[in-house]
Amino acid sequence: MPNAPESPRRVPRVTVDRDGPLLVEGPVEIVREDGTVVTSRRFQVAICTCRRSRIHPWCDTSHRRRVKEETGEEGDTP
Amino acid sequence: MTAPALPTPRGELSDAVVFALHCGASVPSLAQQTREADPYGDDLQLALYVLYELHYHGFAGVADEREWDTGLLALRRALELRFTEALRTDVPPRRGAEEALEPLLLEPVGHDGSSVSHFLQRDGERWQLEEYAALRSLYHLKEADPHAWVIPRLRGRAKAAMVAIEYDEFGAGRPDEIHARLYADLMRDLGLRTDYGRYLDASPAEALATVNLMSLLGLHRALRGALVGHFAAVEVTSSPGSRRLAAALRRAGAGPAAQRFYDEHVEADAVHEQVVRREVIGGLLADEPDLEPDIAFGVGATVFLEDRLGARLLGAWRRGESALRIPLTVEPGR
Ligand SMILES: [Fe+2]
């Protein structure tokens, strides 16, 4: 960061969306309830708010609306 | 890196292109053959693929300058027009970008019999995963490269967001984390060859068409809206698909590097999806609202060509047959 000393400290932005993850400018550390710390160095981090993610605390798109498949193709389970 | 060898032609058009490149000769115009060719067929798709490859890494024994050979460019233009006209006819029209993306944001309950990742997760055998990894290498060994061409055609919000996503795709400054590199690690784990372009001859037209679409949209400024729509469709479908593919690889006993590629994409593309929808599409629409139908077209064309590839793969695999033109078992050096 060439201008770091002069530029005012950048405020990380958090974007809220009722139907999706919390978007936080990375990198971030999350302290979980059990005290363990997880880190993401991504430029933007999607934090799960639906609690269905299999990679919690990160979003894995599990919040998506689910629909019944109407295709009765072979190999389909009912 | 050594450039790949020229592929084996699959008809008149691809033969003329490969011959011209091999011999350093000029290419004939082939107007009639282009008019009569199947726009999604092996011959036209391979000819186009080879011409596009001149803009990436080229071929062994072919001069770099052939990228700007006006005869080859004129033929490429004619082939592209045949391909795009077919897509404009066959892709169901959608006016809105969100309307086009909406069906991709729904997850089916239970097993989806028309989805390749669902099939591989539940029923995929090791040889099918290897075939899948081999034909996807056409794209993943140059992952995110076709999309980089759109950057100078964007401004402001859309540009900043597109560059941020691409930075992630290119390893966020770390060469060993470039997604194309992670894919090579996956291939090595599965016992596949990792040299660029190695599985071109083995890949069917349906696979070539999905990659040709990216090159087409990336190279044409006029199609920048469609490129953004295409990119959004890829990112939106990637995260849940990657979770199924990681599970398939785990079940088939693939090594940690093979799983890592898809694990990384579960997490990364859940972010990329948000950024591409909000900032890249949102920014582009604010800047150039007239591009909305093009964004929708890019989504639709991606879904249409992916569905064709999926049908080809599942058709062959359910018959117990190889989906490749050259089965991996007869590949030399394995
Ligand atoms: Fe990626």
Ligand SMILES: [Fe+2]
């Ligand atoms: Fe991505």
